[in-house]
Amino acid sequence: MTDPTAPGPLAATAALMADPARARMLTAMMSGEALTAGELARIAGVVPATASGHLARLAEGGLIVVHAQGRHRYHRLASEEVAAVIETLGGLAARIAPPRPWKHGETARQSRLCWNHLAGRLGVTLHQRLTGAGWLTPVPGGWAASAEGRERLAATGVDLDEAMTAKRFACDCMDWSERRPHLAGGLGREIATAWLTRGWLRRLPGNGEGDVLARRRIAVTPEGARGLHEGLGLDAA
Amino acid sequence: MTDPTAPGPLAATAALMADPARARMLTAMMSGEALTAGELARIAGVVPATASGHLARLAEGGLIVVHAQGRHRYHRLASEEVAAVIETLGGLAARIAPPRPWKHGETARQSRLCWNHLAGRLGVTLHQRLTGAGWLTPVPGGWAASAEGRERLAATGVDLDEAMTAKRFACDCMDWSERRPHLAGGLGREIATAWLTRGWLRRLPGNGEGDVLARRRIAVTPEGARGLHEGLGLDAA
DNA sequence: ATGATGCTTCGGTCGCGGGGAAAATGTGCG
């Protein structure tokens, strides 16, 4: 017989996110960056020894993957699904426990990264523009790019071939701050990386420790605003 | 100063799902039913006193709502968001910890309820049919029903006016077993309730305690198969 | 009234797991 007191997969996975230190580590990794154990220890506010234990459990549980390089060990989220769970859970938590009166407009809805793609105000505006203009057309389970869409996106530096290699070319990811979908999948990833390397977007410093969006904030640079307007007819507010 | 060891909303919410007994209760409530404290105690495998404490914490945390009626207290999930988190988290957990070789085809992908709408094989097939036939057309943030779509759906007994009263008329909800979207929102709710009351669908008994889909399984009745075929051109395998 | 049922509150036990200190391992560098 199976142990009736066994945690069950759902509870076991939830338990991995239920510790404050681990939760801080995971939210930090939502920036898409690969972070070393030492950095994560500081972020989580614990001594390296403690952090090491937490990271071992997260890796054991399959939520993160570790890449050893020299004497550093880089940690990042394991998959799109993990990011989706953290994003959804974070959104629910934020709605349940309004953290300090909540300067909703200026803090949470701000443009941000969701693991490897764009979210927040910019993410949903982009989604709306691409689909509204017919550059992305609905297909079962996601979106495909039209001829003009491919041309427009390629002109902004997006590597569409690379985007094709993902399991999903383009699909929706629910945005909890805007409550509308933004773009995920291979295309979402390539857009974010292309515009970041091109200097159209830049990462913003997180403000303080308990920041829900730590390391995830981004902003549109002046060149980015120009490029988005000219290339996609998109006005980033 | 704020306490640097404070759990943070994400960890606090995750902790509510991290207990085996509470997780069993929440998954049971994913059937959309309102369950009494006693039923939930038996489902969770704990004594009523313990269950009462758990339910108080879940209500306090905003994950469930309680409705007192006579000497019973009915508990159900608080919102669509809560259901989405549990569904997503359950999907991730199932993928991480393949529970017993996993008879994927026959168990998990089976048609089921996702809080108040259809999921699983039937859910995604329906989604595909409604959108593919043009009966639902994409609009920002979800779907709208075309004239023919409204007619077809009304013919199957769906109350479209009632569906309109929801915050969202129709939107996607990621299906973790099929890995494609199924239909949520007011329309998803009305479809499920209409077809259940009409006898096109019926609830199946859950098999055993540790059942991930406890109380969520549904099946298409013979009349349902006929009605879906004639009304929507849908063949429920 | 008396009892039965459903649920909650209280009191107490106990184990799990998060915390840090110190030591061990492993890697790069002069």
Place this chain on the structure above:
DNA sequence: CGCACATTTTCCCCGCGACCGAAGCATCAT
């Protein structure tokens, strides 16, 4: 080779919380 740094491992402490039994309230039945 020997030192410095990043990380892990081991060990122990300690508090939170899950659990149950018993008692306390409600509500419904006879």
